[in-house]
Amino acid sequence: MNQKLTRRGFLKSASLVALGGMFCNSACAARPTAIHGLRFGRAKPFSFDSLIERAAAMARAPYVSPPKPLPDIVQQIDYDAWGKIRYRPDYALFANGPSLYPATFFHVGQFFQKSVKMHVLEQGVAREILYSPKYFSMPKNSIAHKLPENTGFAGFRLQESRKRDDWRTQDWIAFLGASYFRAIGALGQYGLSARGVIVDSAEPTPEEFPDFTEFFIDGAPKEDQPVSVYALLNGPSLAGAYHFSIQRAEGVIQDVEMVLFLRKDIARLGLAPLTSMYWFSEKEKRRLEDWRPEVHDSDGLAIWNGSGERLWRPLINQPYAVTSSFSDQGPKGFGLLQRDRVFENYLDGVNYERRPSLWVEPLDDWGPGAVQLVELPTDDEIHDNIVAYWRPEGPASAGNSYRLRYRLHWMADEPYPAQVARCVATRVGRGGQPGKPRPRGVYKFCVEFAGPALDPLWGNSVKAEPIVTASSGTVSGAFIEPVPGTRRWRALFDLAPNGADPAELRLYIRGNGDALTETWLYQFRVRPD
Structure with a gap:
């Protein structure tokens, strides 16, 4: 997989029509366009360097929270009501090309209350995708009808290739909620999540959840090219810029380049974080806990440390918050894995045996630090209670900046199997x-x-x-x-x-x-x- 997206040549008029007329000359750049149903804002120049500069400037200014449209209304869009609001595939970005992977969007709701700006990107020019309720199918009695025309989206996902007959109903990666995102593995199931950053997890003070506030989506016109997505991150203690180069392979391969700027001191800063669920398994199931033999999205933390040693730490449903630290210098990789692939060990129709494993591969020398594992107690499978991340050595002080590159492997197993058993x-x-x-x-x-x-x-x-x-x-x-x-x-x-x-x-x-x-x-x- 290429680490950087190969830029396409300038698209001629036929391709511009296929893209929905999103880019035009200076005479129309000042007004929104509406082609094939989607409406777009003004054209603005874009580069990753400019996004990094925006993040740095934001970190020097007081924090401003993303907008929350009509909180009293959005709070009433509970899980059931939100699940009945579906994006219409005919309004998908790239539904008619040129990208092979159309993008569809999530509606705001009780669990995703903040608006996130969405942009389409082409040849260094970005246009905001303007929200409209007509993009969504929702029941006539849905409280969401009371939301205004400028409500905005909560997140987005990429659908399978347009060459597939089922692309309208099958997606393969989704960005939704704070800085969370997840992808399907080689076995076709969603499971654990990744996050942009961890701020003060398992600290005496409340954990902070920074948000991806803007996305810029650049499609992939060929099967062997990755989709390029850029994101702006903001939270009370930091701001950042991210570039995701995402390839649909046997599972999903995702290169990440991130730059963070701290506006405040952070007690616990976690980079390349993974989040999962572990309730119980064969090792310590309590009496009458549940009728199923095992319930978990991941069953262990694997580490390939800088000295070449392979470590395996089974996950535990702890009685209280526990943080384990594995000091290292230049780690080769770590991940939360689902090793147990036997259906009879779960006996559940939600396919725990097919949940993806997620491996983090550093693409630079990360220097000294520690892989840390946070295990929280849970009494149900609906709670994510496991977090793993890299904590760089030294205090995370206001004014610090961090630049990191790594590759995420959403697969069935580790990408680099050990020679030992x-x-x-x-x-x-x-x-x-x-x-x-x-x-x-x-x-x-x-x-x-x-x-x-x-x-x-x-x-x-x-x-x-x-x-x-x-x-x-x-x-x-x-x-x-x-x-x-x-x-x-x-x-x-x-x-x-x-x-x-x-x-x-x-x-x-x-x-x-x-x-x-x-x-x-x-x-x-x-x-x-």
Whole structure:
């Protein structure tokens, strides 16, 4: 995939007609145009550099919140009412070309109350797409009919290629709400989200949610070209400019270039953030929690650190907000993954087994910092309670600026598989041995690994052992064995915790002095059933 969008040559008159007559000479540049139903504002010059300059200027000025049209009315557009307001595909941007991927727009509602400006971009010229209620299909009794003509949009999404018969009903990436966006993976499902930035997540003070306030959409006329989207971000503590170069591949590949300017000190600044949901799985499901075996959009955090070590940290539904930090220098990548792809482990028609994994690949040397994982408690699947991001070293002080490039892989798995075996299951139960008195306060851990790196264990040509450490408590009885009926191996050990102190556990299988598996990390604390 090209890291930068190759600019097209100047479109001649036939292409201008196909684009909807959005660009014209100076005589018509001062008035809105209306071709093929969509209305556009005045033509204005645009470049990413100019957008960065706007963000820098905004950060030097007091914060101004995006407009909220008639809050009393919008508040009444609840989830059900909002779901009945649908954008008409015939009004899609690029419905007649030249881009292969038409854009449709979201209506404001109770959960998306702020207006976001939308622009179409071509050859360094931008025009705002002017809102009209006629773009939307809505019930006659919808409260949304009371909104004014200048209400504005809440976000947008890209539909599948116009070459597909189902493009009007199938989309593949969406930007909606604050700085959130998400894409489908290789298995055709939406799941976790990415965000533009994290500000003070899991801090004593309320978290801040900056907004993408303007978007500029440039289409892709060929299948092998990415769609280019630019965004302006603003929040009480910072402002920023983003360039997304997005390619519809087996899943979705998305290059991101971002520039941030801080107007205030920030206690916790998170870059390249990912947001997901984890309720429970096979390892620590509580009694009578739910009838399904597992419920989660992601089941673990994977890290490929700067020294080349592969780490796997299963997600946990914590009893309170917990932040884990994994210090690093120049990380090679990290991601929230959905490794369990077996339908019988979910038994749910919402297809948790097909949710995408999302991997962050730095395109520059990010220097020193830490991958941080925030886990919040949840008692339902409707809440996103997991956040992972990169926190650069040093204080995030007013006046600082940050420029970062990275690639997002919305896929079924990691884009760069490890040579060592990977963790595929974590199970926790009572310690001791079946058929014998179980020691009180002792817990058994069973960690399963799979991969070709373990094949030599079957022929006994490699002497292997589990390497287990704990920050607190006592580890005993560690050994490995094959999992019957599979090509997997598992490591088992007992842990006697030190009272209520949480234990940071670390495990890998070593053979002939080399690591045969990735390193499994886990935070365990004693909790009532």
